[in-house]
Amino acid sequence: MSAPTVSAHGKDGDHSHGNEHGHGFSHPMPIWMLLAVFFALLGLTVLTVYQSTFDLGNMEIWLSLSIATVKAGLVIAFFMHLVWDKPLNAIIILGSLIFVALFLGFTLMDAEGYRDRIIMTSTLEQSQPAAGDVEVSK
Numbered sequence: 001m002s003a004p005t006v007s008a009h010g011k012d013g014d015h016s017h018g019n020e021h022g023h024g025f026s027h028p029m030p031i032w033m034l035l036a037v038f039f040a041l042l043g044l045t046v047l048t049v050y051q052s053t054f055d056l057g058n059m060e061i062w063l064s065l066s067i068a069t070v071k072a073g074l075v076i077a078f079f080m081h082l083v084w085d086k087p088l089n090a091i092i093i094l095g096s097l098i099f100v101a102l103f104l105g106f107t108l109m110d111a112e113g114y115r116d117r118i119i120m121t122s123t124l125e126q127s128q129p130a131a132g133d134v135e136v137s138k
Contacts, residue, residue: 029078037078044071061108069097 048067056063077083082090 033078037074040074041071044074065104069101072097 044067048064051060051063051067054060076093082093
């Protein structure tokens, strides 16, 4: 009696190794899609730099965070393959993003209440000479 042969594909030449379609782990993406995401990220980066030249007051932080969120969404969706992943992973990531947005939003709302005191305190400190400074008059 001969022993069963074991090939690279499994026992007795069995070709079923858990992957029936012959695809690997990765999700091949067309070059045009990679380039589109790349140029979108470049454009959003240029937009971020351009918007920093304007004085938008309180809206500046919100605009910067919005652009950064869109950029992070593109990276997560396409380069981390979330588009082709299980829906549960998308729900977990979206839930995390909502939690971070709420955390930042509540922090910024709270900081806004103390803004006048912080600005007033820093202005007073700059206008008064330090304790070791002595004016010399001639």
